[in-house]
Amino acid sequence: MSHRQPVRISDIDQFDTIVDARSPAEFEQDRIPGAINCPVLSNDERAQIGTIYKQVSPFEAKRLGAAMVSANLARHLRDTFHDKPANWKPLVYCWRGGLRSGSMVTWLRLVGWDAQQLAGGYKGFRSHVIEQLDTLVPRLQLRVLCGATGSAKTRVLHAMAEQGAQIIDLEGYASHKGSLLGSLPGVAQPSQKHFETLLAEQIGTLDLGRPVFIEGESAKIGRIALPLPLVAHLRAAPVVEIQATPEARLAYLLRDYAYLGDDAALLAEKLGYLKELQGKEAVARWQTWAQQGALSPLFAELMAQHYDPHYERSQSRNFAQWPARQSYATDDLSEAGIERLALGITANTH
Secondary structure, X not given: OOOOOOEOHHHHHHOOEEEEOOOHHHHHHOOOOOOEEOOOOOHHHHHHHHHHHHXXXXXXXXXXXXXXXXXXXXXXXXXXXXXXXXXXOEEEEOOOOOHHHHHHHHHHHHHOOOOEEEOOHHHHHHHHHHHHHHHHHHHOEEEEEEEOOOOOHHHHHHXXXXXXXXXXOHXXXXXXXXXXXXXXXXXXXXXXXXXXHHHHHHHHOOOOOOEEEEEOOOOEEOOEEOOHHHHHHHHHOOEEEXXXXXXXXXXXXXXXXXXXXXXXXXXHHHHHHHHHHHOHHHHHHHHHHHHHOOHHHHHHHHHHHHHHHHHHHHHHHHOOOHHHOEEEEEOOXXXXXXXXXXXXXXXXXX
């Protein structure tokens, strides 16, 4: 067995498996990318031990905790780790790099595996994420992709990535399309912390010497807030605008948001939030269309009356380089049209 030394975040890649020994609730909120959850205490057990620690005594909490941890470790050794070879090299972490990961590492090493503990645990990893965002974001050569609602910005970004461009897909990490109707059916948004983890992981892989394309988002995507250094950097970066015809945008929206027709009641409820801005009469008409599944007239009016009037105003207010933007006109947002648009933007950006 090799000598145990504190393992840093930068050494993670040297291990076969990253094992998160925290409770499922902690793991759900945020985790090191690629980690598997092997809790040494369940959510209920962790709460129970916390109560005993406060109300009875630290000793009693540790005694009962040790019994629970042993039972859970026995289960992991029997089930989760049963197929691991003798040369398996796991890295284990818990909240702070203390008792939970320490107990697991002790047992895994007794078996003969070269298990190590992550110094500082999840808490140290979280500090690393915040530091990555603070130091790397200002160095990114951002190019902000703008366009009115329905301009297929996210699809254009993905096509550019397939063609070799560097992108950051904020809406992908946030699991949300960024507008009033942007929540994805059956997909919950991640926690704020996990969004930041995904973002930091992506930024860490980018070549800072080449441009990075990113969508021109507002400061929030659904309930996820963009990190402040990123908002500031976005606002100051050069802008690339897709100018698609209303017809092309409507055709794209009908494809991209077709699923909104599946739950008419939910769509009508969301449209209700626009009453103050758009007036009762317009919203009542839109809700009727929603209930009838008439998405074409609904989207056409939403574009003309709600999204487009705010678009130009908000872009010139939010992006310092908006007047000097590069524009790309198109009347075709089919898959082939999107690929042509992506090629044009990539070819003209230096």
